[in-house]
Amino acid sequence: MSYLFPTYARWEVEPETAEGSIMIGKDGKRYLDFTSGIGVCSLGHRPKNVQDAISKQLDKFWHVSNLFIQSEQETAAKLLTEGAGMDLVFFANSGAEANEGAIKLARKATGRDKIITFVNSFHGRTFATMAATGQDKIKTGFGPMLEKFVYLPFNDTKALQEEIDQNTAAVMLEVVQGEGGLYPAEQEFLNSIQQLCKENGALFIIDEVQTGIGRTGKPFAFQHYQLTPDIVTSAKALGNGLPIGAVIGRKALEDVFGPGSHGSTFGGNPVSVAAAIETMKTIFNEEFLASVEQKSQYLSKKLAENLESLAEVTTIRGLGMMIGIETTIELPILLKKLREKGLLALPAGQNTLRLLPPLTVTEEEMDEAVEILHMVLKEF
Ligand code: PLP
Numbered sequence: 001m002s003y004l005f006p007t008y009a010r011w012e013v014e015p016e017t018a019e020g021s022i023m024i025g026k027d028g029k030r031y032l033d034f035t036s037g038i039g040v041c042s043l044g045h046r047p048k049n050v051q052d053a054i055s056k057q058l059d060k061f062w063h064v065s066n067l068f069i070q071s072e073q074e075t076a077a078k079l080l081t082e083g084a085g086m087d088l089v090f091f092a093n094s095g096a097e098a099n100e101g102a103i104k105l106a107r108k109a110t111g112r113d114k115i116i117t118f119v120n121s122f123h124g125r126t127f128a129t130m131a132a133t134g135q136d137k138i139k140t141g142f143g144p145m146l147e148k149f150v151y152l153p154f155n156d157t158k159a160l161q162e163e164i165d166q167n168t169a170a171v172m173l174e175v176v177q178g179e180g181g182l183y184p185a186e187q188e189f190l191n192s193i194q195q196l197c198k199e200n201g202a203l204f205i206i207d208e209v210q211t212g213i214g215r216t217g218k219p220f221a222f223q224h225y226q227l228t229p230d231i232v233t234s235a236k237a238l239g240n241g242l243p244i245g246a247v248i249g250r251k252a253l254e255d256v257f258g259p260g261s262h263g264s265t266f267g268g269n270p271v272s273v274a275a276a277i278e279t280m281k282t283i284f285n286e287e288f289l290a291s292v293e294q295k296s297q298y299l300s301k302k303l304a305e306n307l308e309s310l311a312e313v314t315t316i317r318g319l320g321m322m323i324g325i326e327t328t329i330e331l332p333i334l335l336k337k338l339r340e341k342g343l344l345a346l347p348a349g350q351n352t353l354r355l356l357p358p359l360t361v362t363e364e365e366m367d368e369a370v371e372i373l374h375m376v377l378k379e380f
Contacts, residue, residue: 009332013339018045021358021365023344032369033344034357039178039210039322042237043282044358050240050278057274066268072277073268079280080248083219084232087251091244091268095209095235096124098245099172101262102231103128105247106170106203109256113148116163116171116202120154120180120349123172123207132172135180154183157192168202170231175221175319178210181349182317182324190225203230209245213237214283214359216320217293224319240279244272283359292359296320299357299366306374313377314351321359324352325373329380337379343372 014026021044023031036042043050057072064070077089090105092098107113115132117123123132130139131146139145152159154177164171171193177183197204206229211221213234218224220232230253235245243266282288300316300323307313307325314326327334331347338345348354357369 011336011339013344020044021361029342031339031342031344032365032372034355034361034369035344035346036237036356036358037241038346039215039236039356040239041241042214042359043240043279044360045241047240047282047360049282050275053274053278054242054271057271060270062271063266063269065265066263070268070270070273072270072273076268076273076276076280077246079277079284080234080238080246083280083284084248085223085228086232086248088249088254090247090249090257090262091273092235092246092264093243093266093269093272094124094245095207095233096126096129096245097264097267098209098233098235098247099123099129099132099207100126101247102172102205102207102233103132103170104262105231105249105253105256106172106205108261109253110169110201110203112167112169112202114150114165114168115148116150116152116160116168118154118173118177119151120177120183121151121172121174121207122177122179123174124209155186155189157189160193160196164196164200164202166200168200170203170205171197172205172207174207174209174211175225176211176216176322178322178354179348181352182322182354183349184317184319185225187225190222190227194227194229197230205229205231205233207233209233209235211319211322213279214289214292215322215356217289217296218320219284219289221319237283238279239272239275242269242272242275244269244276288359292321295359295361295363295366296323298363299323299355299370302366302370303373306370307377310374310377312380318355321355321357321361323355324348325355326352327377329377334376334380337376338372341372341376343369343376 121134134151346354
């Protein structure tokens with residue numbers, strides 16, 4: 001009997017230890033971890049510099065509340081705003097909470113209520129972010145949703161032109177839809193969103209919870225497309241495993257969130273912030289980001305060479321180290337077979353296998369993963 005609500009279809013693996021790209025199960029089995037805790041441990045498991053920063057903070061204080069000045073929050077916010085080319089940060093604890101903050105910020109800033117999001121999007125599990133999510137299965141059974149969310153087809157500029165109006169507070173999207181199936185947005189579509197937001201006085205929100213913090217080879221994925229969003233959200237990899245999320249905004253929004261208007265007891269927790277500072281210092285570095293780009297090219301090429309010709313593989317798509325392999329095989333069966341052979345991978349949408357390897361992964365580890373994928377896919 002379990003004392004936990006059965007909210008997760010758990011795998012048969014129980015981790016004992018993990019380091020870098022490798023996880024060791026309680027039964028001693030070795031796994032190549034290409035899930036990174038669902039896009040969280042981008043520097044691998046327990047990177048020494050982040051662990052040292054956490055230990056150092058643990059010896060000072062763990063929590064004091066946001067009534068106190070915490071200069072480390074300023075350091076983290078400076079790194080984050082420099083990385084994004086933006087101005088101000090609110091720290092939360094998770095992706096959903098960051099998106100919740102972004103939605104509140106957009107509504108208060110504009111005095112409008114309509115938020116446009118897209119089919120197959122995923123923005124979180126709280127009431128506002130569940131309402132923002134363009135997937136019915138996430139909402140079933142939870143009663144009336146928060147109102148004034150509109151879902152449009154992804155990459156459809158015409159639909160947006162018809163929907164956006166003077167009551168639109170914001171348009172919100174992931175530049176690569178992660179949970180929904182690894183669907184990248186098109187440059188032209190993104191340009192149109194930005195333009196239409198400007199023309200209609202709506203804010204442009206980019207959810208970088210999964211795509212951000214170096215995952216695609218730039219600090220944030222929107223930077224591949226030369227965009228200037230008004231609000232960007234971050235979480236997942238920001239603390240490399242310690243819980244932290246962030247709303248990043250432009251200076252023009254500074255007065256919207258005055259004292260008492262928004263807050264979080266744990267938001268910007270000192271231990272999580274210590275992890276985030278060290279994580280960003282490592283990832284927001286030209287050489288590191290260039291290595292991510294190189295690795296993603298290497299892995300994409302290897303995957304194409306070894307898998308594209310297989311009948312079970314429909315397409316391979318993605319951006320940087322966020323890769324989707326669309327397949328005709330039932331995902332739970334495929335993922336279990338991969339685990340048996342020592343590779344941990346994820347599902348995305350209905351029929352896409354998702355790889356989110358640590359950005360520190362080695363060529364040998366990528367070769368091994370491709371070999372396992374080839375062997376398992378070929379067997380079907
Ligand atoms: N936004 C995106 C794009 C995500 O991928 C996720 C989680 O998968 C979330 C928001 C929600 O983040 P969290 O689970 O930290 O609340």
